[in-house]
Amino acid sequence: ETGVTQTPRHLVMGMTNKKSLKCEQHLGHNAMYWYKQSAKKPLELMFVYSLEERVENNSVPSRFSPECPNSSHLFLHLHTLQPEDSALYLCASSQDPTGRGTDTQYFGPGTRLTVL
Amino acid sequence: DAKTTQPTSMDCAEGRAANLPCNHSTISGNEYVYWYRQIHSQGPQYIIHGLKNNETNEMASLIITEDRKSSTLILPHATLRDTAVYYCIVKGGSNYKLTFGKGTLLTVNP
Numbered sequence: 001e002t003g004v005t006q007t008p009r010h011l012v013m014g015m016t017n018k019k020s021l022k023c024e025q026h027l028g029h030n031a032m033y034w035y036k037q038s039a040k041k042p043l044e045l046m047f048v049y050s051l052e053e054r055v056e057n058n059s060v061p062s063r064f065s066p067e068c069p070n071s072s073h074l075f076l077h078l079h080t081l082q083p084e085d086s087a088l089y090l091c092a093s094s095q096d097p098t099g100r101g102t103d104t105q106y107f108g109p110g111t112r113l114t115v116l
Numbered sequence: 117d118a119k120t121t122q123p124t125s126m127d128c129a130e131g132r133a134a135n136l137p138c139n140h141s142t143i144s145g146n147e148y149v150y151w152y153r154q155i156h157s158q159g160p161q162y163i164i165h166g167l168k169n170n171e172t173n174e175m176a177s178l179i180i181t182e183d184r185k186s187s188t189l190i191l192p193h194a195t196l197r198d199t200a201v202y203y204c205i206v207k208g209g210s211n212y213k214l215t216f217g218k219g220t221l222l223t224v225n226p
Contacts, residue, residue, distance in 0.1 A: 102167075
């Protein structure tokens with residue numbers, strides 16, 4: 001238990017569906033992250049929020065829409081996904097809003113997404 | 117961030133020390149060495165990090181060479197539950213990004 005929770009843990013959706021992934025951190029951290037891990041590929045950073053402001057968007061398609069309503073919650077809204085978007089989606093949080101070198105990220109358990 | 121090189125896989129007997137090496141020959145002075153592990157289909161778990169001094173916590177020890185071009189993660193008494201992919205990551209400056217490579221699959225055998 002890292003203090004970062006994600007729901008749902010598993011999600012199956014069709015290409016025309018709209019769904020949302022939720023992340024909550026109970027650590028009092030100031031930065032939150034979305035990562036994607038496709039089968040047999042390294043984790044890829046998708047988005048970074050620092051003090052509820054998006055500070056990084058690593059060329060992620062617009063069918064993925066993040067939202068950070070407060071420092072404890074992070075959402076990833078999904079719409080019109082493709083089968084190749086099936087992956088493990090991981091949320092992380094860290095203390096330092098500047099992301100300094102010594103700032104440690106703590107990960108949630110992930111949401112396993114399958115797009116049919 | 118500097119690139120890291122790790123062996124693809126390693127085996128270790130239960131109860132013995134597991135020593136996982138990592139090369140990071142292009143590391144810069146302000147970059148930290150981080151270790152995470154990921155048990156199948158779970159989120160990565162933070163283990164330890166260091167700058168230039170050796171570090172120890174309840175999970176592991178981190179030995180960084182004097183020139184900082186390589187490091188070793190030591191699990192002193194490996195258990196079956198330590199079977200996982202171990203990632204060595206160099207992170208520095210004001211960079212949010214953790215760049216995960218392929219890591220080392222450590223298999224602890226009974």
